[in-house]
Structure formats: structure tokens, C-alpha cells
Amino acid sequence: MEKQVNKTSSLLIIGNEILSGRTQDKNTQYIGEKMSDHGAPLRQVRVVPDIEDVIVATLNEMRARFDYVFTTGGIGPTHDDITAASVAKAFGVEFGRHDGAYAVLHEYYGDADFTDARASMANMPVHVDLDLIDNPVSAAPGFRIENVFVMAGVPKIMQGMLDHVLTMIEGGQPTLARTVMVESPESEIAALLAVVQDAFPHVDIGSYPQFKQNAGWGVSVVLRSVEADMLDRAQAMLVDALSQNGISLKIM
Amino acid sequence: MEKQVNKTSSLLIIGNEILSGRTQDKNTQYIGEKMSDHGAPLRQVRVVPDIEDVIVATLNEMRARFDYVFTTGGIGPTHDDITAASVAKAFGVEFGRHDGAYAVLHEYYGDADFTDARASMANMPVHVDLDLIDNPVSAAPGFRIENVFVMAGVPKIMQGMLDHVLTMIEGGQPTLARTVMVESPESEIAALLAVVQDAFPHVDIGSYPQFKQNAGWGVSVVLRSVEADMLDRAQAMLVDALSQNGISLKIM
Structure with a gap:
């Protein structure tokens, strides 16, 4: 319903552990809120398994369709961390050592602890339009390639990376929200809401x-818009309509 | 990695409130676990906004690709509940009153409280291959149409409906899991895991x-398979390898 002036963003979660139900995803809510405030709201989320062909096909579809694609998960040092290589494949470019990332990792671990597994986290798509994404928690950087932002899956690390990502992308009008709580069943307010x-x-x-x-049952009515005074007027109309019909409410 | 003997399932979440970050999705984890146990594991999740064209296109893609598609959200009595009409459109069939659903709702609310808004929840795709899905919480039924299962978004109601859904679909081999907790950073066990x-x-x-x-940092290593003795042997090999390398672990 909102005017399509804002850029659109999307999230690709690479996560067998989310699909199996072992782990509760927390990144969608965090990124959803941040992007809503930043003015490039999340328009789609996909969760896919750790399978290269699936990641490649899904990413190519999403990066063609949305202004920004965020990925979370699969960029650590173990055999199941196949995101960076899959992204290289999606872009049809080579996969190899990024000198800047290598230097960051080398400095963080020092000579003695800089194992091959750790060095492998410096492997990225080889592409002229690529920037590192800072990791303030555990050093190993994410990266931006064109409109795709590759981040860690661990929420604490992802959140740190997202701070940097937000400085890299164009913002727009934040989506504003008002909530009116009603202590009646939905069906009693359905006609009013439609009006x-x-x-x-x-x-x-x-x-x-x-x-x-x-x-018992209640309803949160949430009004959202990028236009503040439209939102105020809609809320006023709703509150009036509810009050005139004797429906008790609370403005949150 | 598992043998592809099991049916595949997928989840389409219709949810502006999930995309905006206002609400934390809890249905993915619940459905993921149940389907993993039922032997028709979740292979993809998508969250899309409450926009008819998007729902129609996404559903048509998913129902062609997975054995089962579950949808959650958008089947209540208000103007933003557009899931059932969108599903009818995706199947290219009419949208109209389902007599069985109408009877269920009428009985639940009684004559006096059976408003138009409530009656609207009996509108469904008109299709010969459609069954109602029981709602043990608040009466208004979901429905199955071919391989698509349309459920409520409120977790308590969705969970009640899923109990009925599980009796309607073919199960397979449950995915079994073992977890080994390691108190070392990932990079120290990466080579062992790969072997x-x-x-x-x-x-x-x-x-x-x-x-x-x-x-501090630790790692959960999760081994998953439909084959119990393969899983036992893999776990034994992992525990041996970790122990021989002096890495302390805990079998969960």
C-alpha cells in the first residue's frame, strides 16, 4: 500500500538448522525492524538448505528482483560453510583469496594461530565491485558484491555487521507505525477497519x-505508512469509529 | 546429503508483520521440527507481504516444486485476510462459500453472533479436491486444496491445525539428530569435521x-540422517577424532 519510493530489500537465510527447527531464527525480526527504520523495507525472506545449486539459483533470482539482498549464515571456516563459494558461482566469477580480508584475519589471530581453516575465511568472489563488511565481534569480515551483502548467521555477529551495511546503502523514508489495541474479537471490528x-x-x-x-482474545490493529500526517488522520478516523461503536481501545 | 526418499515440504508465510519485524515468527521452528519427525522435512520457507499477486505467483512456484506447501496467516475475517482468495486465484478456480465450513462456523457462533465478517471465513476456493482442516481453538477451519495446506498464523491455532494436517499427509523416515558440544573455536575442529x-x-x-x-565461544556439531546406524557410526568416528586431538566434548 505504501508509495513505492523506497528501495526494497530481501533476506536469504542459508540454514539447515532453521529448516530443521533446531534453531529459532532471530535475524529476520532484527533486520526487518532495522530496514523498516532505514527506509528500505524487507519485502521477502527465504530460508534455503545448505545446498550450492539451491543457493545459486535463489540468489540470482533475488538479486535481480530486489534492490538489496542480505544473506546470513554459512561463512565460517568449516566444510558446511559454502555461502561465499556459492555467491561466486552465482555471479559467475572466480573464488579466491581477498588480500584485505586475509590481512584482517592474520592480524587478529597472529602468526601462531592463523591456521588454514581460519585463512579460508579470506576466500571470496573475485570481483571489482566488492567491499568488505566489518565484523566487530570476531574479525572475519563479510562482504558486499554488487547489491548482495553477505553476513554471518550468529545474531551477535550479524548485528555488528549490519551496522556497517547500513552505512553502505541508500536509505529512504522510514515506515512509521501506530498500534491500537482492541479488546474485542476481530470480527467485531472487521467492517470498521475496511472503511x-x-x-x-x-x-x-x-x-x-x-x-x-x-x-482472552484481543486484536492489535497496526497502521503503517511512510507519511506521518496520513497516518495521524487514519488513526484518528479509526479511534473515532471504534469509540462511536462502543468498542474499548488503547493507543499504544 | 540425506537420501531423497522422503517427501518434501515447504512453508509460505503471509505476513507483513513478520517482514516489518513487529512480530517474531514462531511457526517456522514448530513446523520444521514436526516435519522433520514426520519424515517430510521442510526444504524451503518464504515470507511474503500481504499482496495478492505476490502470494499467487509464489504459491504457484512452490506447489509445483515441493510435495507439500503449508501456508500460515491471512485467513481471518478482516480486510487484510486475503490468503483464501489468493489461493483460489492461484488455482484458477472460483472463490465462494464452503457449506461445511459455513456450518461449522454457524454452530460455533450461534444465530445471534454469526455476523457477515464471521461468515466470510467460510469462503474458500471452489475445488473438488478440497478438505477442511480442523481448528480446535477457534472453530474457523483451514483447508487443504491439492497439495496446499492453508492454516492460521496465530501459533496456538496453527499448532492445533497442524495436528490434523499430519494425519492427512504421507510420512516417511524421521530425520534423526545427534549433537556433540565442543568448547573450542570452529576453526580448530574444521579439518576433523571435513574428514x-x-x-x-x-x-x-x-x-x-x-x-x-x-x-565464550563453543560449537554445536549436529549430525543428522534418516539412517540410525550410519548416524551412530559417524558420531563414534567424530568423538574418537576429537578425543585423539585432545578436544573436550560433551554428547548431548
Whole structure:
């Protein structure tokens, strides 16, 4: 519903451990919030297994379709860390040592602890349009290649990297949000919501039922837009409509 | 790495609120674990916005590619609940009242409370190969159409529906898992892991670093396979290799 002035971003999670249910993904929510604030909102997320062909095909589809693609996972030193090599393949370029990354890793570990496994984290696609992404937690850098940003999967490290990524990409209008909590079932406010949505096509109105122990069912109505005064007016109209119908509400 | 005897499943999350970061998705982990146990593991997850064209195109791609597609979200009574109509469009069929669903809803709400908004939840694709999915929490049913299973987004309701879904689909060999915790950095075990992985191509070995307050960096090595004795042998080989190299470990 929002005007398409903002750049679009997307997230490719490389993660057998997410698909198997072993690990709860936390990166989507973090990146979703940050990009919403940065004005390049997340428009799609995909989780794929650690299989080269799948990563290559998925990445090529996503980088053609979205302004920015973030990847998380699979850039460590072990046999299952195949992201960087897969990205090289997706771009049809060689995969080899990046001198800058090698230097960063060498300095961090020192001569004695700079094993082959650690040095392997300096291997990246060989491409003229590539920058390193700083890793303030554990040194091994991520990288940007064209519009693709390759980051670690461990949330703490990814979050550190994302700070750097945000300085590298064009921002836009942040998506603003207002939440109105209603203690009625969704179906009792459905008609009112539809009227408000029709009146404000540039405000995206979402209705999210939730069940709370001791309180029963309620609904969070979330209004989102890049336009602040449109948002204020839509919220005012909604609050009026709810009040006139005797529905109790709380503005969050 | 596992033998491709099992059916494949996939998950389509219809969720502006997940993309914006407002809500933490919890359905992926739950469904991932259940399907892994059921022997039809999750092979892909996609999160898309509440936009009809996107839902239609994504669903058509996924249902052609995976044995089963689960959708979550967007089947309530409000204006932003466009999943069922989008599914009808994806299948190229009409969208109209399902008598069975209508009867379920009518009985649950009774004459007095059976509003139009509530009745709208009985609208579904009109298709000969469609079954209702029971909703033990709040009555409004989901539905199966061919290989697509349309469920609610609220975790409590989705989980109730999934119990019914599991009785409707073919299971296979559960994926079994063993976890070995190692208190060393990943790079110190990388070479050993690669050797074990090479020796057991039908065991999928994942290495997941994690940072723990007070304990520093450690690694969970997860071995997964549908073949129990292959898994036992791979684990034994790994434990031997780690022990011989003086690396302390814990079998979980």
C-alpha cells in the first residue's frame, strides 16, 4: 500500500538448522525492524538448505528482483560453510583469496594461530565491485558484491555487521507505525477497519489477533505508512469509529 | 546429503508483520521440527507481504516444486485476510462459500453472533479436491486444496491445525539428530569435521558456533540422517577424532 519510493530489500537465510527447527531464527525480526527504520523495507525472506545449486539459483533470482539482498549464515571456516563459494558461482566469477580480508584475519589471530581453516575465511568472489563488511565481534569480515551483502548467521555477529551495511546503502523514508489495541474479537471490528482502509489507501492497516492468558482474545490493529500526517488522520478516523461503536481501545 | 526418499515440504508465510519485524515468527521452528519427525522435512520457507499477486505467483512456484506447501496467516475475517482468495486465484478456480465450513462456523457462533465478517471465513476456493482442516481453538477451519495446506498464523491455532494436517499427509523416515558440544573455536575442529563428513555422505554434519556469556565461544556439531546406524557410526568416528586431538566434548 505504501508509495513505492523506497528501495526494497530481501533476506536469504542459508540454514539447515532453521529448516530443521533446531534453531529459532532471530535475524529476520532484527533486520526487518532495522530496514523498516532505514527506509528500505524487507519485502521477502527465504530460508534455503545448505545446498550450492539451491543457493545459486535463489540468489540470482533475488538479486535481480530486489534492490538489496542480505544473506546470513554459512561463512565460517568449516566444510558446511559454502555461502561465499556459492555467491561466486552465482555471479559467475572466480573464488579466491581477498588480500584485505586475509590481512584482517592474520592480524587478529597472529602468526601462531592463523591456521588454514581460519585463512579460508579470506576466500571470496573475485570481483571489482566488492567491499568488505566489518565484523566487530570476531574479525572475519563479510562482504558486499554488487547489491548482495553477505553476513554471518550468529545474531551477535550479524548485528555488528549490519551496522556497517547500513552505512553502505541508500536509505529512504522510514515506515512509521501506530498500534491500537482492541479488546474485542476481530470480527467485531472487521467492517470498521475496511472503511478506514478504503479511506486511506497509502496506509497499510493490519489486524493481528492474539490470545492472552487471563485476558482472552484481543486484536492489535497496526497502521503503517511512510507519511506521518496520513497516518495521524487514519488513526484518528479509526479511534473515532471504534469509540462511536462502543468498542474499548488503547493507543499504544 | 540425506537420501531423497522422503517427501518434501515447504512453508509460505503471509505476513507483513513478520517482514516489518513487529512480530517474531514462531511457526517456522514448530513446523520444521514436526516435519522433520514426520519424515517430510521442510526444504524451503518464504515470507511474503500481504499482496495478492505476490502470494499467487509464489504459491504457484512452490506447489509445483515441493510435495507439500503449508501456508500460515491471512485467513481471518478482516480486510487484510486475503490468503483464501489468493489461493483460489492461484488455482484458477472460483472463490465462494464452503457449506461445511459455513456450518461449522454457524454452530460455533450461534444465530445471534454469526455476523457477515464471521461468515466470510467460510469462503474458500471452489475445488473438488478440497478438505477442511480442523481448528480446535477457534472453530474457523483451514483447508487443504491439492497439495496446499492453508492454516492460521496465530501459533496456538496453527499448532492445533497442524495436528490434523499430519494425519492427512504421507510420512516417511524421521530425520534423526545427534549433537556433540565442543568448547573450542570452529576453526580448530574444521579439518576433523571435513574428514568425518567425507566418510559419511549420507549424514549431514552441521557446525554451529555460539557465544555464551561466561563460557565464550563453543560449537554445536549436529549430525543428522534418516539412517540410525550410519548416524551412530559417524558420531563414534567424530568423538574418537576429537578425543585423539585432545578436544573436550560433551554428547548431548
